[in-house]
Amino acid sequence: MSEPNKTLIRGAKVLGGEVRDVLIDGETVVEVGTGIEAGGASVVEAAGRILLPGLVDLHTHLREPGREDSETVLTGTRAAASGGYTAVFAMANTFPVADTAGVVEQVWRLGREHGYCDVRPIGAVTVGLEGRKLAELGAMHDSAAAVTVFSDDGRCVDDAVIMRRALEYVKAFGGVVAQHAQEPRLTEGAQMNEGVVSAELGLGGWPAVAEESIIARDVLLAEHVGSRVHICHLSTAGSVAIVRWAKSRGIDVTAEVTPHHLLLTDELVRTYDPVYKVNPPLRTERDVTALREALADGTIDIVATDHAPHPHEDKDCEWAAAAMGMVGLETALSVVQHTMVDTGLLTWEGVADRMSFAPARIGRAEGHGRPVSAGEPANLTLLDPAYRGTVDPAGFASRSRNTPYEGRELPGRVTHTFLRGRATLMDGKLA
Amino acid sequence: MKRHLISAADLTRDDAVLILDTAEEMARVADRPIKKLPTLRGRTVVNLFFEDSTRTRISFEAAEKRLSADVINFAAKGSSVSKGESLKDTAQTLEAMGVDAVVIRHGASGAPYRLATSGWIDAAVVNAGDGTHQHPTQSLLDAFTMRRRLVGRDAGLGRDLAGRRITIVGDILHSRVARSNVQLLHTLGAEVTLVAPPTLLPVGVGHWPCAVSYDLDAVLPKSDAVMMLRVQRERMNAAFFPTEREYSRRYGLDGDRMAKMPEHAIVMHPGPMVRGMEITAEVADSDRCTAVEQVAGGVHTRMAVLYLLLGGNEPAVTHARTEETK
Numbered sequence: 001m002s003e004p005n006k007t008l009i010r011g012a013k014v015l016g017g018e019v020r021d022v023l024i025d026g027e028t029v030v031e032v033g034t035g036i037e038a039g040g041a042s043v044v045e046a047a048g049r050i051l052l053p054g055l056v057d058l059h060t061h062l063r064e065p066g067r068e069d070s071e072t073v074l075t076g077t078r079a080a081a082s083g084g085y086t087a088v089f090a091m092a093n094t095f096p097v098a099d100t101a102g103v104v105e106q107v108w109r110l111g112r113e114h115g116y117c118d119v120r121p122i123g124a125v126t127v128g129l130e131g132r133k134l135a136e137l138g139a140m141h142d143s144a145a146a147v148t149v150f151s152d153d154g155r156c157v158d159d160a161v162i163m164r165r166a167l168e169y170v171k172a173f174g175g176v177v178a179q180h181a182q183e184p185r186l187t188e189g190a191q192m193n194e195g196v197v198s199a200e201l202g203l204g205g206w207p208a209v210a211e212e213s214i215i216a217r218d219v220l221l222a223e224h225v226g227s228r229v230h231i232c233h234l235s236t237a238g239s240v241a242i243v244r245w246a247k248s249r250g251i252d253v254t255a256e257v258t259p260h261h262l263l264l265t266d267e268l269v270r271t272y273d274p275v276y277k278v279n280p281p282l283r284t285e286r287d288v289t290a291l292r293e294a295l296a297d298g299t300i301d302i303v304a305t306d307h308a309p310h311p312h313e314d315k316d317c318e319w320a321a322a323a324m325g326m327v328g329l330e331t332a333l334s335v336v337q338h339t340m341v342d343t344g345l346l347t348w349e350g351v352a353d354r355m356s357f358a359p360a361r362i363g364r365a366e367g368h369g370r371p372v373s374a375g376e377p378a379n380l381t382l383l384d385p386a387y388r389g390t391v392d393p394a395g396f397a398s399r400s401r402n403t404p405y406e407g408r409e410l411p412g413r414v415t416h417t418f419l420r421g422r423a424t425l426m427d428g429k430l431a
Numbered sequence: 432m433k434r435h436l437i438s439a440a441d442l443t444r445d446d447a448v449l450i451l452d453t454a455e456e457m458a459r460v461a462d463r464p465i466k467k468l469p470t471l472r473g474r475t476v477v478n479l480f481f482e483d484s485t486r487t488r489i490s491f492e493a494a495e496k497r498l499s500a501d502v503i504n505f506a507a508k509g510s511s512v513s514k515g516e517s518l519k520d521t522a523q524t525l526e527a528m529g530v531d532a533v534v535i536r537h538g539a540s541g542a543p544y545r546l547a548t549s550g551w552i553d554a555a556v557v558n559a560g561d562g563t564h565q566h567p568t569q570s571l572l573d574a575f576t577m578r579r580r581l582v583g584r585d586a587g588l589g590r591d592l593a594g595r596r597i598t599i600v601g602d603i604l605h606s607r608v609a610r611s612n613v614q615l616l617h618t619l620g621a622e623v624t625l626v627a628p629p630t631l632l633p634v635g636v637g638h639w640p641c642a643v644s645y646d647l648d649a650v651l652p653k654s655d656a657v658m659m660l661r662v663q664r665e666r667m668n669a670a671f672f673p674t675e676r677e678y679s680r681r682y683g684l685d686g687d688r689m690a691k692m693p694e695h696a697i698v699m700h701p702g703p704m705v706r707g708m709e710i711t712a713e714v715a716d717s718d719r720c721t722a723v724e725q726v727a728g729g730v731h732t733r734m735a736v737l738y739l740l741l742g743g744n745e746p747a748v749t750h751a752r753t754e755e756t757k
Contacts, residue, residue, distance in 0.1 A: 191540075199635030202540040202564030202610060207634070271548075272541035316549075318518050320539030320562070 006041035007421070012051035012382060014372050016348025022051060024378040027420035031374055044416060046382055052352050054086025054117075054379030054417065056359040056368050057329065058149070058178070058256060059232060059304035062088070062119070065106065066095025071309040071399045073107060076329070077116035079307070079398035081424035083329040084381035084414035086117050087360065087368045088307075092124040093154040099124035099135035101143035108145035116424050117417075120365055123147040125166045125177060129155050134165060141173045148364040151178035153232055154279070156214055158184050163218060167227040176254075176362060178230040179218050181239070182280065186210035191320065193266040193281040201269065203319065206281045208236040215239050219246035219253050228252035230362055233306050235261050235280040237290035244299045254362050256304035257291050259328055259335035264288075264404060274315045274322030275404050278308070295354060296345040302359045305332045309400030327398050334410040337385060342411060348385075356381075367420070378421040387413035397430060432739055435547040435556040438565045439615035444591060447574065447619055452588050453735035454575050454728070460497060461731065470738055471500035474531040479521070480559070481507040481537045486702060487559050487569075490726070491534050494733035503530070518542060522551040530554050532741055540564035540607075555740045563605050568736055569701055570611035572729040574619055576721050577656050579728070580697050593620030598650050600626045600682055601660030601709055602671075604633050608701045609660060613641050624650050628682065630671045647682055651691040658699040659684055659710050675708055685711040689719065697721050 009022040014032065021036040022029060057080065063071040071079075073090070080088045090107050092098035098107060104121035111119025123140035127133045129152045140147040150170060157163045157179060166177045187210045192198050194205025215231055219242065222229040234240060234255050246253045260278065265285050268276045276282060294300040308325025315322050328335075336355065340346035346354070360369025370376040390409050393401040417425035424431055432446050442450070460466055476495045478488055488504065495502045505521075518537075525533060532555040535543045540562030547556040560566040578587040581595055597616050603609045603625050616623050623641035625632065636643055644650050651657065662678060672678045689698065698710070698720045706712045714720060 194634050196635035196638045199633035199639070200610070202562050202607060204563075205634060272544045313517070316517075316519055318537070318539045318542040318545045320542070321517070 006039065007044060007418070007423070008036060008038045008041040009044045009046050009051060009380070009382065012046035012049050014051050015352050016050045022372060022380070024418065024421045027378055029372065029374055029376050029378045032372060044382065048384065048386060049415065050348055050383045050385055051372060052084070052348065052381045052383060053356040053370060053372055054368060054381050054419065055084045055333065055355045056363070056365055057085050057088040057305050057307065058302060058359040058363050059153070060088040060090055060307045060329065061093070061309065061325070062090040062107065063094065063309060064110065065103070069311050073110035073119060074114045074116070075397065075399040076307070076309070077111060077114055077119060078430055079327070079329040079396065081116040081417045081419070081430060082397045082414065083331070084333050084383065084417050085329060086379040086381070086417065086419045087120060087365045088117055088329070089120045089122050089149055089363050091153045092122050092151060093129060097124050097128050098122065099127050099129070101136065101139045101145070104140050104145040104147050105143050115419070116430070117419055118365065118368065120149070120363060121145045121147055122149045122151050122153070122178070125150045125152045125157050126162060131155065131157055131159055131162060134162065134169065137166070137169055137175065138173065141175060148175050149178055149230070150175055151180065151232065153178065153180045156180050156182040156184060158214070160217060160221065164221050164225060167222055167229060168225045171227050174364065176228050176230050178232050179214065180232050181211045181214035181218070183210040183214050190281070192269045192277070193283050195266065195284060197266045197269055201272070203269070208238050208283070211236055211280060212238040212242055215242050219243070219251050222253060223249070223251045228254070231255040233258050233261065233280055233304065234291060234300060235283050235287060237287045240290045240294040240299055244294070247299065254301040255299070256302045257295055257300045258306045259303060259332045259339070260326060260404060261291055262288065262295070262339040263335055268404070272319045274317065274319050275326065275402055277319060277322050277324050278326055279324040292339060292343070292345055295340060296350070301354070302362065303332065303336055303354050304359065305329050309398055310402045311400060315402050325402065327396070327400055327403050330396055330398060331391060331403060331405050331410065333383060333414060334412040335405070337412040338410055341385070378418050380418040381414060382416035384413050384415050385411065387411065389413065434740065436567050436736055436740060437544050437547055437556065437558045439567045439570045439611040439618070441567070442615065442618060444618050444620070447571070447615060448589060448591055450571055450732065450735045450739060451575050451578055453739060454731040455584065455588060457731040457734040457738070461727070467497050467499060469499045471495070471498040471741055474500050474741055475503065475529065476500045476532045476534060476737065477503045477505055477525055477530045479505045479525070479533050479535045481535070481542070482560070483508070484536050484560065486726070487536060490729040491559060491733050493730045494737060497730070498734055498737060500737070518546065519549070519551050522546055526552045526554065532557060532737065534559045536560045538562055557736060557740065560607055562607065564607050564610065566607040566611045567615070568729070568733050569608050570615040571736065572725055572732040573612055573658065573699060573701070574615055575728040575732050576699065576725050577697070580721060581655055581695070591619040592616060595621045595655045596624070596653055597621050597656045597658065598624045598626055598654040599658045599660065600647060600684070602631045602662050603627045603636065603660070604631045605663070606660050612658065613639050617641065626650055626682065628672050648688065648691065651688060652693065654692055654696055656697045656699055657684065657692060660701065661703065661705055662709050679708050683709050683711070684714050686713045689714050689717070699725060701725065
């Protein structure tokens with residue numbers, strides 16, 4: 001990575017709006033205007049490009065410790081920088097589980113050492129993700145990692161009492177519980193969305209109600225105890241309706257959607273290609289439409305990648321044996337441009353909100369999700385929205401290649417990422 | 432025909448009729464003192480069974496041997512598969528051995544499709560049952576049996592099952608036999624009705640080309656064939672229905688119910704039969720029950736499928752008669 005110094009980003013559309021020059025000095029944006037003299041600054045000519053606040057991913061799997069064959073903090077944060085992210089929240093389902101101060105500090109320190117983006121570990125809600133006993137939530141918050149988000153992601157906190165207690169407990173330090181909404185009994189043996197396609201393919205169905213019933217319960221629990229709850233990766237139209245209702249009722253709920261749930265449907269499972277096997281499963285066209293509309297109108301607060309790297313052999317097999325998940329950090333912004341911006345559903349200001357401001361706010365990522373203005377930390381992402389190209393996973397920085405977009409044409413390309421003034425991505429190459 | 436047989440949906444009406452006609456020709460071989468054709472001499476067929484199924488494996492093995500193929504039986508249990516070898520590795524091992532066709536039975540839906548389409552292997556792939564997805568040769572042997580009984584052995588040649596009313600009863604949700612049969616029988620022009628408790632019907636069944644009923648007694652008088660599916664007893668633990676007794680009362684086929692069927696109507700069962708639950712001994716042993724004929728038809732049909740997939744460019748009948756005169 002290049003050392004922080006003075007950089008002038010010349011002629012970018014800031015958040016897609018006015019064309020501005022942005023001068024970075026050290027770790028800070030010092031001037032935003034027009035006709036700024038370069039002086040001794042290195043210049044990035046950015047005509048036609050869009051400057052966004054550095055992206056923040058509230059839902060990343062870095063796999064370290066324990067599954068370094070899939071991803072490490074180093075490779076994962078390099079992938080994040082390639083995708084325009086300056087901060088990622090690392091999920092707790094590692095080996096060992098991130099359910100103690102020791103493990104979350106390890107992940108946090110690795111992030112600091114590698115320096116491609118800030119890593120904010122997510123702590124497990126329950127010991128070993130087993131759903132029975134609360135993990136030491138306070139100790140994780142008080143650690144160097146200063147954990148603010150807690151999740152058993154990959155598993156649902158299905159015991160209503162445990163969920164209630166977690167929601168109540170984290171109020172003491174302003175934490176938030178991020179729920180993986182999946183009623184376990186209704187999804188036993190589930191392999192894909194339950195519906196027309198699953199019936200035909202003979203794959204165990206994953207009913208929408210398994211997600212929706214947990215969300216309904218959890219928003220009511222959050223209301224009851226006066227806490228805030230975050231719902232991970234919404235995937236159904238019904239989930240959208242429940243979150244919309246909860247917000248109208250004044251319940252403190254936030255929600256995320258993944259890029260792949262904004263684009264892909266369960267029709268793709270007809271190929272039996274495990275690259276499409278993901279949790280929650282790909283749903284129907286009707287669900288995709290509802291999710292896009294909800295992201296546009298703010299019912300869904302953020303886009304989160306659920307970046308889930310797996311080695312080739314875990315996907316190059318029959319559907320039932322394959323691991324669930326897909327990588328997403330390096331393609332997220334392109335998919336959002338394709339599904340939300342190019343369709344007219346969201347402006348670039350909206351993208352900045354859903355992929356930077358709001359996730360930083362929900363996760364309390366200090367220094368991130370800030371406006372592009374003088375005096376703010378220089379966490380920035382520069383994007384060429386006119387770029388059209390075919391996704392080639394061979395060029396991914398992630399250690400894993402399990403992308404559903406291989407060979408698919410997607411718009412947009414992140415050319416530069418700045419973390420506190422330091423270029424982590426320069427002209428499309430990791431710095 | 433396509434190069435593989437993965438799903439009943441792979442077959443056009445003409446493909447299916449060709450297979451049934453070819454199976455009739457193959458059946459004639461069974462009537463000979465030496466039940467063998469030289470058709471697949473020098474070709475190697477592997478029966479790759481990841482799931483136990485003695486009945487289906489033996490049926491395929493008999494079909495392959497009657498066509499003079501070199502047969503390799505590969506059971507996953509006790510093999511390298513049980514030591515953690517993947518389907519891909521197994522496939523590539525077989526590829527290296529130069530096999531011409533793989534007959535695969537697998538517990539996972541879609542495994543044969545992956546085997547055929549992932550570039551792991553060049554051999555023709557025949558699905559011998561995958562998870563709850565498909566069992567296309569079972570549906571072909573069922574159609575073969577129906578055509579013989581409902582249209583006629585010789586009269587049926589070249590014909591489909593247009594207008595025949597077929598009822599399939601039982602655990603549709605978990606049945607690859609039901610999925611295959613609905614597709615193939617629809618392709619052949621039959622009218623299919625599924626009968627089951629709502630818990631044993633898949634959520635998307637409304638999109639299938641068939642009717643659905645919860646009332647067996649109402650459907651029986653309008654049925655030319657009634658196919659009873661085996662109900663797995665372990666389903667009871669998952670609350671699909673309250674008790675075996677209640678299931679049997681509502682969806683079991685006994686003598687009284689069979690009497691409601693038209694005189695010409697047949698009772699079918701893919702086996703193995705659980706007597707007393709979905710079918711009584713009285714029905715299972717009656718002349719109207721075709722379970723044993725289905726087994727015989729299975730060999731003929733599988734011979735036809737292997738013959739046609741592995742390069743049967745000329746009608747089997749010509750080939751067979753030519754061999755006869757040598």
